[in-house]
Amino acid sequence: MLRTQLSLTKMHLLLLLPMIMGALMAAAQPRCDPLTQYEKNGECCKMCGPGTRMSSSDPCLDPRCVDCGEDEYQDKYTAELRCQPQPYCDQHRNFEVRVSKNKKEEIPCMCKYGFHCSSEECLTCVPHTTCEPGHGARIIGNHAHDTECQECKDDTFSNNTSWDGVCEKWTQCADGYQIQKSGTGMSDNICERTPRKHILVICLVIPVILILLALALTYWRCQGDASQKVKICVESCMGEHEKKPLRETTVPMMQPDYPIEEESTFPQSLPEEGGAGPPEENEHEPHQEMSAVGRTELGNVVAEEIGKSAIVSRQESQTETFTD
Structure with a gap:
């Protein structure tokens, strides 16, 4: 009889256990949303959204919220009366001036162009490493890391000193051009126009043809007046020996x-041919x-x-x- 009563008691406990667990779990769960609400006097009150702060908590269900001030931010719902300050970026440590107006997130300090953080904490910025001529940047530096240089090989070159200049390919001469001077690690190929043989021949033949035409034209013009020129020449030559300078x-x-x-x-009148008339005598x-x-x-x-x-x-x- 006693065993029967014990068995019934155990059965009742097993049936009551789920009910007890459910009641405990219901009591442990909060009634308010932990992301957007908070509990106040047993009531779930609303929080202010990101980028704002609470100026007054009354009324609970509709609080008064205002935007964060300059160089402030709030990245989540809050019941606080103040926003969080943005990190201070010192320009004397080569940080950029903050220009973002975003008030919903933290804006980290950024190094100026050509600088990178000196450490993981980024307390200051230092200049990037520069690559000398004959070397180019294998990895170009940014805010987080420095520039890494490499030697220019395999038909590449770099002729300046910079932290962001890479090795460039040698110029390939276009059709009709040939390499006058091959490139090096510090200089590019120098191209020149390929000399054309037929153009060279034309440049040499045309002047010769023009000279021959000029000679032929001169000979043809002189041929018609050759006899006259010979006569003038002979008379001129003869006159130099026979004639003397005239004098008055x-x-x-x-x-x-x-x-x-x-x-x-x-x-x-003159006397006729064949005889002369008798001359007249003068008185004296x-x-x-x-x-x-x-x-x-x-x-x-x-x-x-x-x-x-x-x-x-x-x-x-x-x-x-x-x-x-």
Whole structure:
């Protein structure tokens, strides 16, 4: 009988155990949302969202929230009356000036361009390592790590000193060009235009053809006037030996001892060929014979006594000059 009662007691306890566990678990679970609410006087009150702070907790279900101030942030729901300050970035330690207006998260200090953190704590920034000519950056430095350099090989080069310059490939000469000077680790290939043989031949032949054409044209022009030029040349050569420089000679005026009669006393026409007429006798010299030898430029007859030089009129003899 006793055993039967014990068995019934155990059965009741086993049936009551789940109920007791459920009640305990219900009592342990909070009634408010731990992310967006907080409990106050047994009531679930709302928190202020990220980027804001609580200026007053009343009323509980609709608190008054305001934005965080400059260089402040709040990255989660809060019931606090203040936001958290942003980290201070000292420009004298090569940090950049913070320009972000984000108030919902912390903004870490960033090193200036060309600098990196000196340690994991990033308390200060130091310049990147520079790569000398003939070397390029294998890893370009940034805020977190330094630049790593490597030697330029395999048809690459670098001709400057920098922390972000990489090794560049040599220039490949285009069609119609050839390498004048091969590149090195510090210099690029130098290309030049490939000389073309037919262009070189043309440049040499064309001047020769032009010269031959000029000579042929000159010869053709001279050929037609060759005889005339020979004649002029011969006459010029002969004249240099036969002719003497001309000089002006003035014939002195001859004063005859006898009076000269007027031009009308001389015969107006020359005697015909085959014989000469009897000369007229002069009153003073009746025995002197005269003969006509020609006319002057004025048309007067020039008379000449036999055995004497020609006599011209006094007027013409005074003005006329002769060249010998």
